[in-house]
Amino acid sequence: MIAxxxxxxxxxxxxxxxxxxxxxxxxxALERSxxxxxxxxxxxxxxxxxxxxxxxxxxxxxxAEGLGSSGLEAxxxxxxxxxxxxxxxxxxxxxxxxxxxxxxxxGMERMTTLGTEGTTASLARAADELYEISAGMTFxxxxxxxxxxxxxxxxxxxxxxxxxxxxxxxxxxxxPKAQYRREITVEDALEAPTVASPxxxxxxxxxxxxxxxxxxxxxxxxxxxxxxxxxxxxxxGRGTDALPLQGRDDLTRTPAAEAAxxxxxxxxxxxxxxxxxxxxxxCFTIAEVLALEALGLYEHGEAIDAARDGxxxxxxxxxxxxxxxxxxxxxxxxxTGVSQLVEATKLLAGTHPNADAVPEASTAVTHxxxxxxxxxxxxxxxxVDVEEVGA
Amino acid sequence: MIAxxxxxxxxxxxxxxxxxxxxxxxxxALERSxxxxxxxxxxxxxxxxxxxxxxxxxxxxxxAEGLGSSGLEAxxxxxxxxxxxxxxxxxxxxxxxxxxxxxxxxGMERMTTLGTEGTTASLARAADELYEISAGMTFxxxxxxxxxxxxxxxxxxxxxxxxxxxxxxxxxxxxPKAQYRREITVEDALEAPTVASPxxxxxxxxxxxxxxxxxxxxxxxxxxxxxxxxxxxxxxGRGTDALPLQGRDDLTRTPAAEAAxxxxxxxxxxxxxxxxxxxxxxCFTIAEVLALEALGLYEHGEAIDAARDGxxxxxxxxxxxxxxxxxxxxxxxxxTGVSQLVEATKLLAGTHPNADAVPEASTAVTHxxxxxxxxxxxxxxxxVDVEEVGA
Numbered sequence: 001m002i003a004x005x006x007x008x009x010x011x012x013x014x015x016x017x018x019x020x021x022x023x024x025x026x027x028x029a030l031e032r033s034x035x036x037x038x039x040x041x042x043x044x045x046x047x048x049x050x051x052x053x054x055x056x057x058x059x060x061x062x063x064a065e066g067l068g069s070s071g072l073e074a075x076x077x078x079x080x081x082x083x084x085x086x087x088x089x090x091x092x093x094x095x096x097x098x099x100x101x102x103x104x105x106x107g108m109e110r111m112t113t114l115g116t117e118g119t120t121a122s123l124a125r126a127a128d129e130l131y132e133i134s135a136g137m138t139f140x141x142x143x144x145x146x147x148x149x150x151x152x153x154x155x156x157x158x159x160x161x162x163x164x165x166x167x168x169x170x171x172x173x174x175x176p177k178a179q180y181r182r183e184i185t186v187e188d189a190l191e192a193p194t195v196a197s198p199x200x201x202x203x204x205x206x207x208x209x210x211x212x213x214x215x216x217x218x219x220x221x222x223x224x225x226x227x228x229x230x231x232x233x234x235x236x237g238r239g240t241d242a243l244p245l246q247g248r249d250d251l252t253r254t255p256a257a258e259a260a261x262x263x264x265x266x267x268x269x270x271x272x273x274x275x276x277x278x279x280x281x282x283c284f285t286i287a288e289v290l291a292l293e294a295l296g297l298y299e300h301g302e303a304i305d306a307a308r309d310g311x312x313x314x315x316x317x318x319x320x321x322x323x324x325x326x327x328x329x330x331x332x333x334x335x336t337g338v339s340q341l342v343e344a345t346k347l348l349a350g351t352h353p354n355a356d357a358v359p360e361a362s363t364a365v366t367h368x369x370x371x372x373x374x375x376x377x378x379x380x381x382x383x384v385d386v387e388e389v390g391a
Numbered sequence: 392m393i394a395x396x397x398x399x400x401x402x403x404x405x406x407x408x409x410x411x412x413x414x415x416x417x418x419x420a421l422e423r424s425x426x427x428x429x430x431x432x433x434x435x436x437x438x439x440x441x442x443x444x445x446x447x448x449x450x451x452x453x454x455a456e457g458l459g460s461s462g463l464e465a466x467x468x469x470x471x472x473x474x475x476x477x478x479x480x481x482x483x484x485x486x487x488x489x490x491x492x493x494x495x496x497x498g499m500e501r502m503t504t505l506g507t508e509g510t511t512a513s514l515a516r517a518a519d520e521l522y523e524i525s526a527g528m529t530f531x532x533x534x535x536x537x538x539x540x541x542x543x544x545x546x547x548x549x550x551x552x553x554x555x556x557x558x559x560x561x562x563x564x565x566x567p568k569a570q571y572r573r574e575i576t577v578e579d580a581l582e583a584p585t586v587a588s589p590x591x592x593x594x595x596x597x598x599x600x601x602x603x604x605x606x607x608x609x610x611x612x613x614x615x616x617x618x619x620x621x622x623x624x625x626x627x628g629r630g631t632d633a634l635p636l637q638g639r640d641d642l643t644r645t646p647a648a649e650a651a652x653x654x655x656x657x658x659x660x661x662x663x664x665x666x667x668x669x670x671x672x673x674c675f676t677i678a679e680v681l682a683l684e685a686l687g688l689y690e691h692g693e694a695i696d697a698a699r700d701g702x703x704x705x706x707x708x709x710x711x712x713x714x715x716x717x718x719x720x721x722x723x724x725x726x727t728g729v730s731q732l733v734e735a736t737k738l739l740a741g742t743h744p745n746a747d748a749v750p751e752a753s754t755a756v757t758h759x760x761x762x763x764x765x766x767x768x769x770x771x772x773x774x775v776d777v778e779e780v781g782a
């Protein structure tokens with residue numbers, strides 16, 4: 001069960017260290033959960049580029065300071081942009097297995113101080129050094145290839161993709177945590193400079209500093225301690241694919257995310273049709289399209305139409321990235337997978353500024369991807385009936 | 392249960408990539424386990440300095456290539472020098488929780504191509520950037536402080552510490568995997584250049600390339616598949632301490648390792664008195680002394696005498712680091728915690744070249760530490776009676 005969540009504002013924090021950012025997110029999560037810090041038995045912490053951004057590896061014990069006892073387990077997980085989602089998944093397993101009653105999951109990234117070039121170089125390390133990085137491939141280029149393949153196969157256009165960015169910017173305008181709280185138009189997107197054809201500047205997420213955290217507890221602990229859980233994770237799936245694109249059979253699908261979704265749905269005992277809203281990994285606009293298809297929310301080749309037709313807007317049949325997504329909320333890499341949990345929890349609990357878009361929602365799905373979806377983590381969250389759980 | 396283990400030679404491998412090193416270890420472990428690669432459900436992989444050594448983050452999917460299906464979970468864990476031990480612990484949890492029947496745990500580090508200065512700088516990132524690294528602290532200095540504090544408190548000498556190095560070098564002479572297969576004398580150690588007072592060159596482990604892997608399976612899987620498990624992990628404990636030394640109450644003790652040992656012993660239902668031999672984290676000679684006390688094999692202040700008095704030699708009452716330890720076998724950071732499991736398994740199974748030192752051994756303990764023991768992982772391994780398990 002999710003006892004409490006917290007996050008920093010996403011954006012530029014040039015004057016704050018990583019430990020400072022994570023301390024804020026973790027304090028908020030602990031306070032809201034009403035769990036004393038010394039009851040935390042394990043920390044699973046996602047961080048991607050601490051080595052290059054802050055000269056700091058071994059961040060888990062740093063971020064765990066003041067928690068638990070000497071027997072606390074503090075683990076850093078690095079799975080590129082899926083670091084946070086994998087941290088959540090390990091935390092869920094620790095609770096489910098009975099190994100711990102209280103687990104803190106979290107993530108943090110400081111990126112903006114590296115600048116665009118430094119960040120792009122650091123991000124590239126999530127691709128294959130031997131076959132991709134050394135050939136000059138960076139992520140805009142890699143996702144450009146995915147976009148090319150998809151648009152070609154399914155007769156999509158750059159304009160179709162632009163609608164994803166327009167939608168996510170619109171959602172972010174009312175999320176005070178978001179980095180870009182301003183609307184853009186389809187024309188803005190189409191007129192923006194090309195980053196890696198067919199992707200333009202507004203097809204890409206920004207460079208962001210930020211942190212997120214969530215306190216997970218066992219139902220027994222929640223009951224005994226008299227907590228008020230905000231949501232419950234009923235499904236947790238992970239998947240893997242070949243790291244380099246050259247190892248893939250089909251660039252228009254993401255089997256790692258498909259497998260992760262299948263596991264998560266199976267555990268939750270639901271299907272894509274039961275999902276009320278989704279927070280997905282839109283590091284580029286094409287990534288949101290691929291995500292919705294991997295999650296089974298749309299058939300292959302059909303998600304490209306969803307944003308254009310308004311189906312995934314806040315008033316659509318299945319709102320996607322009500323937070324603003326990576327695109328407009330921001331993408332502090334190691335924090336993103338946890339931030340999705342934070343946002344989805346607040347939306348389900350009705351405490352999110354955009355919760356009015358999904359007043360009846362009971363089921364959400366989060367989708368977090370590493371690299372070109374070489375790793376993926378999918379979680380199903382359900383609204384919790386406190387009385388029922390407490391019984 | 393440990394179905395099979397494998398490791399590369401430890402030493403200098405300038406012409407081999409990290410993926411090449413890990414592939415060797417993983418292939419050996421899979422072959423010896425007789426488990427088909429596509430049955431692996433999860434990989435937990437320890438790596439510390441891939442970013443700086445090879446420009447490669449996101450190594451988990453790279454190392455998982457060819458394993459399992461799209462639903463495979465591939466997770467990189469970075470907890471400095473305890474990355475491998477924490478990877479083992481997560482793997483054990485995945486099996487115990489019933490989430491997976493077959494898990495590959497492994498670790499790899501390539502260090503020698505960075506040179507001494509580059510490696511020292513990369514290793515320093517495991518200390519606290521704000522309070523230690525920026526003040527010029529590196530690990531020889533940090534362990535020098537620990538040695539100073541311990542020798543002062545317990546009236547020990549540099550010569551006492553030298554016996555740890557002499558013993559571990561002696562053990563390594565008969566381990567073909569070891570980096571330094573030559574004996575040294577107490578005089579060699581005392582006459583060697585000072586690295587960080589009171590520690591000299593022979594108090595420190597070398598810079599090493601290498602990889603290790605182990606296949607963990609559930610008892611049910613082992614039974615159904617007709618495997619011949621080589622040993623069983625009966626205890627798995629972890630602990631955490633403040634990252635910087637300034638956050639510690641007492642520099643002569645390592646509470647993270649004490650807590651990890653307590654958990655591991657409790658799970659195994661044994662005590663320190665039941666341990667037949669140990670593989671411990673002797674990145675510096677003083678670290679072995681601290682480890683033996685944290686494991687409860689000696690009272691505080693008494694382990695300093697153990698090596699000097701020959702109690703921890705191959706013919707002593709409790710052989711320690713029969714592999715040669717980090718000191719002489721080598722210390723490819725991310726691989727070390729897994730390598731300890733590999734060595735202990737072979738010693739228990741009687742297939743290790745030094746197994747004749749412990750012919751009746753049924754219980755071993757491994758101790759892996761990160762930084763100045765800000766993180767620690769302790770595992771209890773027991774010899775397995777195949778007939779009994781198969782029943």
